[in-house]
Amino acid sequence: MDLRLEGVSKRFGDVLAVDRLDLTIEEGEFFTLLGPSGCGKTTILRIVAGFETPDTGRVVFDADDITDRSPQRRGFGMVFQNYALFPHLSVFENVAFGLRARRLPADQLRERVARALALVHLDRFGDRRVQQLSGGQQQRIALARALAIEPPLLLLDEPLSNLDATLRERTRTELRLLLKEIGITALFVTHDQEEAFDLSDRVAVLREGRLRQVGTPHELYKRPADRFVAGFVGKATLLTGLLEQHEADVLVRLDSGAAWRACETAGQAIGQRVEVVVRPEELELSRVPDSASDLTGKVIDVRYLGSFTSYRVELPDGQLIEVAAPAGRADEGEEVGLHPTPDTRLHALPLREP
Numbered sequence: 001m002d003l004r005l006e007g008v009s010k011r012f013g014d015v016l017a018v019d020r021l022d023l024t025i026e027e028g029e030f031f032t033l034l035g036p037s038g039c040g041k042t043t044i045l046r047i048v049a050g051f052e053t054p055d056t057g058r059v060v061f062d063a064d065d066i067t068d069r070s071p072q073r074r075g076f077g078m079v080f081q082n083y084a085l086f087p088h089l090s091v092f093e094n095v096a097f098g099l100r101a102r103r104l105p106a107d108q109l110r111e112r113v114a115r116a117l118a119l120v121h122l123d124r125f126g127d128r129r130v131q132q133l134s135g136g137q138q139q140r141i142a143l144a145r146a147l148a149i150e151p152p153l154l155l156l157d158e159p160l161s162n163l164d165a166t167l168r169e170r171t172r173t174e175l176r177l178l179l180k181e182i183g184i185t186a187l188f189v190t191h192d193q194e195e196a197f198d199l200s201d202r203v204a205v206l207r208e209g210r211l212r213q214v215g216t217p218h219e220l221y222k223r224p225a226d227r228f229v230a231g232f233v234g235k236a237t238l239l240t241g242l243l244e245q246h247e248a249d250v251l252v253r254l255d256s257g258a259a260w261r262a263c264e265t266a267g268q269a270i271g272q273r274v275e276v277v278v279r280p281e282e283l284e285l286s287r288v289p290d291s292a293s294d295l296t297g298k299v300i301d302v303r304y305l306g307s308f309t310s311y312r313v314e315l316p317d318g319q320l321i322e323v324a325a326p327a328g329r330a331d332e333g334e335e336v337g338l339h340p341t342p343d344t345r346l347h348a349l350p351l352r353e354p
Helices: 041-049 091-101 106-119 135-148 165-182 193-199 217-222 227-232
Strands: 003-012 015-025 030-034 056-061 077-079 153-157 185-190 202-207 210-215 237-246 249-254 259-262 273-278 283-286 295-304 309-314 320-325 335-340 347-350
Touching: 003 041, 015 041, 015 056, 015 210, 030 041, 030 165, 030 193, 041 153, 041 185, 077 135, 091 106, 091 135, 106 135, 135 165, 165 193, 185 193, 193 217, 202 217, 202 227, 210 217, 210 227, 227 237, 227 347, 237 259, 237 320, 249 273, 259 273, 259 335, 283 320, 295 320, 309 335
Parallel strands: 030 185, 030 202, 077 153, 153 185
Antiparallel strands: 003 015, 003 056, 202 210, 237 249, 237 273, 249 259, 273 347, 283 335, 295 309, 295 335, 309 320
């Protein structure tokens, strides 16, 4: 049962929240909508849920057009950012809420609630009040309530954003394992790239209501479609140069004169001006620059971050570039050379304005 959005647009007054969106989510897939605040991701989720009706286009689920179907008739599960639990009800009654609305017989209701609470490892918490639970436990109760109705699609609207960093990381690990175990299709909304990459089979990056790229986390990181995706997904520096062919290799001749290896790209021609996407971990520092292959610059900041050290290097034209390398490679104020690691092939984008 796949979900398709076909030509979906939604406007609120003068704001075009979603602009002609085409998207397919496969059955059993954990799919994430990723983008900055105001990019349209929550509006898309609400359109899928049935809380909003698109101005144009349609929503198709399992080959049925559900564009005008009410949220109740869609039968999707939803976990909200604030969990939307009922503080006056017990944990059991919170999880049972959607089942009571469906008028399930009492024995089936108890069985479904027990199964949902067991899935989130809170099967002994049924008699407790919501106020007695931690933030992470409340998040799991909200998830259990959504799962209890056995939905064909689970919608999650930034449900981890209210948790502290340590609890958020642990909870998303549990969420990923749980949803893989039960094989449910999930549509997740977040502005957190690390969260999206950790959880998702595929990710859609959005900006100002438009879809910029869909792909696996690896594809988005290593082969961003444009400057926005390159900068939003992880850290990146864009360096300009010219594509050249050198025997079997494609090279980028940077404006500084250094020649670095690039990936073969179907959409770009030799002799074309390009920008290459440089990630911090793709570079090495040298205290003795090689004038033929290195960029040169001055280290202006050194930060120890545990598993690596971050070096910020200012190039002669004033551009800043970040390098992730072991500690002790260079000191603040030192002149260094920069070059790609031996296995790196840089991703090139056509040179154009963002």
